Amino acid sequence: MIALRGLTKRYGAVTAVDNLSIDIAPGRVTGFLGPNGAGKSTTMRMILGLDRPSAGTARVGGRPYTTLRYSLREVGALLDAKAAHPGRTARNHLRAMARSNGIAAGRVDEVLASVGLTEVAGKRAGTYSLGMGQRLGIAGALLGDPPVLMFDEPVNGLDPDGVRWVRQLMRSLAAEGRTVFVSSHLMSEMQLTADHLVVIGKGRLIADAPITEVIAGSSLTAVRVRGPEPAGLAALRDRLAGHGAQVESAAGGLVVTGVTVEEVGDLAHQLGVHLHELSTREASLEQAYMELTADSVEYAAPAPNGRVA
């Protein structure tokens, strides 16, 4: 469990993270989305006690990170792929890491094997490709077997095999009851990996909702209705408008947004309208995300006080 309360980071006049209050719950993968410069990395660094918040708090398991005696057994994090000294071998990097938290040395070879780096563990990290660096970073995050894991762009530089491996790893870590907090720009990948999304733009919270809700909230998620009776469809259209739905006419039917397919079906039944098609068209996460973040840019400029949520 990660808890942010009023978390704020200002660099002079620039507010990188603005009054962020969220809980990142265990047992699911929480995707952390936002445009470049939205404050994702700054937020993660504040959670890890690397950057000092200008205001507010970030707690992991109820405590600030800097007060954790066995930090690596509480939180595993991959911040960037080049976190190891280029002149140190992967094994020595992990040995030093394990020693700091009293983690058994045998665990080092275990995590090296689990990320597929056993063969090259004696090579210096500076010789690693970006993908190998990511694997070493992930090995480090797993080293302390922590209940909370954070990954900043974990699939950067990985081949398709590696991408799928990371996806399965995230899913299984969450299935074991751990808190998994992942940032990424790859929406298609997030759609496959995340259960829950936190979206920020210009440092502010835009959405904190299950991924299904985010997609359902998109204007591109719609209910399609087709029927042989124009009069019936017109009546249905009026009733839907009364329920707060947006309705557009399309070839031989209607495209309805703002209500669920169940509501449309129930109304059609009440009105006795003859239907030939009642289906949903789902937006992709990418479409939903683009809409959300475009709005944030549009509405963030006049700076209303409080959260844009």
Next chain:
Amino acid sequence: MAVREAVRPGNGPGSTRGGGLGGAIGTEWIKLWSIRSTWWSLLASAVLMAAASLQYAIYATNSNTNADPTDNQGVVAVGKTGIQSLGIAQFAIVALAMLVITTEYSTGTIRATLQWVPRRDRMLLAKTAVAGVVILAAGTLLGILGALVAAPMLGKWGRFPMPGTVADVLAIGVYLALIGLFTLGLGAAMRSAVATLVTVFLILTVVPAVLENSHVTVFVDAARWLPSVAGEHFMLRDSTPYPAGVGLVVVVAWAVAALAAGYLVLRGRDA
């Protein structure tokens, strides 16, 4: 949760073994010896010490015009050779101490280090302990090396008083350890290798020379309180202008001040 039980690392749930300052020191120890620059710095310090000691011994022998070695004039205690030869060799040790902290910033590993050891005072204390102990040992060995290289060259002009030589050699270790910690503190405060090296070089070498050659009494007197000058008083066990013990205290004060500055910067700034 089955997987978590199967791969439980560390010493079991709720274990309080490992970690803390001991863990942080162990980490810094592994980190120090697992990069090549440490070994190169130590090798360089040995080569520079040997070369400078040899040169000093040749100079001491050649400048002796007194034909009788039993006459005390011109006879050199070999333990002093290392002290006189530190001028250049100390910078290899300075480099070693500097790299302990500045590479963390140049490579970005500081963010990893602070995830492992989140308390910054503990992190700096661990680096201080490891660098201090390693340089104390290395410096003592350098002192022995200087004496061993100089002894055959000095020949009849050399003297080997046992207690004095031991004291000389240990003093070299202590001085270098303190200069190393001074450098470590400055490195933590400045973060940049170039800025740190230039500052240390100025304070140890350039500023004392400029002040001593100024022939302005105030400046000449001020030079005595710089770490390299005070360190030499301490190592040579001079009694003027202040006792050798005061020289030691002065060097300790420089090291403590630099570490305090490093800690203040480390505590306040984002990593």
